[in-house]
Amino acid sequence: ISIVCKKKKKKMERLVILAMIIEVSLSTTSIKTFATLEMKENLPVGTSLLQLNQQNHHEKYYLLNLSGFERKYFRIENENLLINKEIDREEFLQSKRCFDRSYCLIEIHILVNDGQSYFVIPIHIVDVNDNKPEFKNRFIHLKLEENSSNEHQIPIEGAFDGDEGVNGAIVYELDCSLMNRNHETNCSNVFHLNILSRSQFVNQYDQLLLRFGSLGEEENVYKLIVNAFDCNPVEKCREGRRLNNSMRIEIEILNSNEELDLIPLNFDLIIPLKSPLKQGDSLGQVKLKQKRENLLFAISNETVRNDVKVNEQTGELILLNEKISSNRNSYSFAIRYFHLRKQKFLSKQTQISIYFRFMDQIQSISFSYFNQSSVILSQNENLFLIPDKFPLNSSEILFSLQILPLYYSSDEYFLYLNDHQSTFSLVHLQKNIYSLKRLQSSLFYQTPNYFLHFSLQHQLTKQFLSSQFLIELHSISNQTNLCQKHFPYEIFESSTKTRLGKLQVLHTSTEEISSFSSFQVSDDNPNEIFIDQCRMELLQLNSSFPLSQFQLCSSFLPSCFDIQSNVSSSTRMFSFEPTKIKLLFSLAPIELAMVSFAVVFILAMFTMIVIICRLKGVNLCLRIKNYLFYGKKYGLSHAQRLSNAKMTQRVHSIVIRESHSPSMESIKEKTKSDEFAREESNSQINISNDSSRDNGSNRVLEETNQLLDLLVSNRNLHSPRLASEV
Known part of the structure; x- marks a missing residue:
């Protein structure tokens, strides 16, 4: 009830103030602005600030609460303006009751005689030195390198004093009393504290700069105290030990272990x-x-x-x-x-x-599949066939795959599933090994095929492979049509039940086929057959002889079919013929033209060389001829010319005199003289070498005869040139 009454009372006061303001605005009101009152903060309650009635007239005064704090801190009693509550200047600044952030000025508005007059009283709340400096951080820890020789300049935040003017000026002093006695006296020589800037507003801190040089290795930790005083001179604050604050600074020297x-x-x-x-x-x-x-x-x-x-x-x-x-x-x-x-x-x-x-x-990789559960791998290793009504448990692993890098076998790849993430989940088992898990129970309820796109990322380089990896999951009905695309079959020998090979349906038949009985080989491709109008492709055949009958089976069918050759429609038997590569006919027209041009160019170059040798008489042609026709016959290595020294070694006394006449008479005369020399040589050999004359002499004389016969029989060449070449 009291709360309701207070609310009603405040509401009535607001209505009265509103009515008085309206009345003042409609009537002629004199406005009086007083000179600014200087009021110190923290004055006691009841202190009189101003005598409102200066003409000894009985007047009625009403204090307006325009900013919401006037009636809390001030009141009018016996025509005097009194302090109702002690005022803290710093509190007024923080609550933004002052017009300025540093100069705290407020205004008191008083309505006189129900609007006849209007008083505006400016009041400046004068600061009193009642606040001590406050540091933002009471403790700072610095780490320096051991034996640091450079001069350090470390900026730190100083203190803040909420007082105004001289009362807010802070004086700083370094204290080394926490250090060892040996270094306490030298502290001022090593450490220096400078003031970079002073705070201008509330809650702003002075900016300081700590400077020091090399500290050496004498101590591991240097402890400093920064004292802040808000009075000047400092001796007054030091005597009273009040209105000051401090901050600790520790400088730690890092050793080699750190x-x-x-x-x-x-x-x-x-x-x-x-x-x-x-x-x-x-x-x-x-x-x-x-x-x-x-x-x-x-x-x-x-x-x-x-x-x-x-x-x-x-x-x-x-x-x-x-x-x-x-x-x-x-x-x-x-x-x-x-x-x-x-x-x-x-x-x-x-x-x-x-x-x-x-x-x-890193783009070159391959895949290996294993741990298949109710999944059949077809000819294309990325194509999987699954029966549409095959019982599959939810969260069942369909298969596992391993990523096989071709160049960097030790590298790791990350595999990501890009689509159908609500139906399938990719599980990472170990390095480069993943498993594909099915999440839904009805896999092919909405679609007969799933095309799963995967992205691959190389672990070291963080690069994604340019091409995506695709896996197709294809559903196959196991009760209706037996001729469905990608449906796999196996063939067995009828008598021994030996597995002979694999077949795969190429195209789904338009008509349902419920059984198979006969087959015929395609005339266009020996690796394709038609089994009761169902076109299939032979993937593997272990038998080397043509088949005329076999059994056709599948893991989806409860029984097998006996298949025989349809001899009436085709006389060809069933055999596996690998595809022959015809290199020449498989070339493009531009490639055939390039090959023909190369052959013509080689023949033309060979012909030109032969003609030049014929016209110029180049020794190269003679060397080739001597090597092919004479070199092998007479044991001359590398088709070298037979010099006089070699002739002397092979034949002891064969002297061939070159003659510029090409007549046969000169050659014959040479021949006679050579025969005479040969007889003389034979006699010398018989006298000097009795022990080896049967073998060495006969061989030398036989070769000599062959050389002389060559000179005599060759009538078409110039004799000096022939003798020199031989």
Whole structure:
């Protein structure tokens, strides 16, 4: 009841104020604006700010609550404006009751005598130094490298004082009392604190800059205290120990063990290639967990330095040997690190593995299927036949497949199903092995065929293969038509039940075929047969002799059919004939023209060479002729000319005098003189070599006779040239 009464009272007050404002607007009202009152914050309740009635007239005053806080903090009593609640300037600034963010000015509106007059009283709430500085962070932890020689400049956020003007000015001081006594006195020489900017508005903090140089290795942690005072001079605040605040700063020196943590044990670089790399190409950059300027990169193995170069400052790897990118799939080596300040190599190294992958070769893959459940694999390995009424359990694995890379056997591929995800699910079993699972119980209820599209991604390069992978699931009725496309059959020998081969239906027949009895071979293709008007293709035949009868069976049928040859319609027997490749007739017309032109060109070049040799008398023709007709006969290797030295070795005293006359008389005279020399040679051989005259002399004399007969019998050639060539 009290709450309802208060709401009604507020509503009535608003109506009264509205009526008074309307009355003032309709009547003539004098508006008086007072001079700005300077009021300090935190004044006690009941403090008088202004005497409203200055003419000793009895007047009626009404305090308007336009901003919602006037009646809470002020009241009118005995024609005086009094403080009703203690005012905090910083609170007014934060609640945005002041007109300005730094200069807190408010206005009090008073209605006099029901609208005869209207007072506007500006009040400036003067700041009192009643707030101490506040730091945004009371603790800061910094990490520096060991033996850091460079000067550090670290920006940090300072404190904020909500007071105005001089009361809000903050003075900072570094305190090293937490450090060891040996370093406390030298703290001001090492660390320096500068003020970059001071806060201008509420909740803004001063910006400070901490500067210091090399810290060495004497301590692992340096502890500092930053004191903030809001009075000037600082000695006044230090004496009273009030209105101040502090912030702790710890500077930790990192040792070599922490630098070792930044070095990775292994680093892989994957380089996809469209063409082989060249010398000077960049292979990538070795990166640390956090950059360190005092560490230099180096390759530990001297042999590797002939193949790859590393930038000691950036860690970039440059190729020097072009063969490693084309002859190897991967390349491994170790990187070690040299510490500049310690002037030594660190114990930890990084094992670098570079993988070269040609984009066209990662596209070459194949698939292998296994673990089939109620699925038949047809001629096309990506085509699966499933009976439409075959009992299949939900969430049953239809088959499993394995991805087989042709070039990079150790690489992994990711397989993704792109469509029919509500009907099928792809399960990843292990590396490059997946299983296709069926999710719905009625597989072929809405469609007889499913075309499943898959995407493949190469794990190392993160590249998707350009072509998608397609699998077709085809339903086959096992009760109606036996001649359905892709329906598989097997043939067996009638007597021994030996499996002979496989058949597959090429086209679904328009008429239903419920049984088979006879067959005939196609006249156009010996690998196609018609079994009772059902066209089938022979996929495999284990028998080498023609078949005249066999049994036709299928895993979908309860029994087999006895099939016999239809001799009346075709005299051909059933035999498997592999397709013959006719290379010449399979060439395109442009290819036949190119082959013909090449043959004509070769014949023309050969004819020109023969004509030139004939006209010019080039020794090449004679060399070829001597080698073909005389060289083999007389044991001359490489068709070389028979010099006088060789003749002397083979025949002891055969002297052929060249004559410029081509007459036969000169040749005959030479022959007689040569025969005389031959007889003299024979006598010398018999005298000097008694032991070997039966073998060596006979062989030399026989060859000599053959050479002389050649000179005498050849009448068509110039005798000097013939003698020189022989």
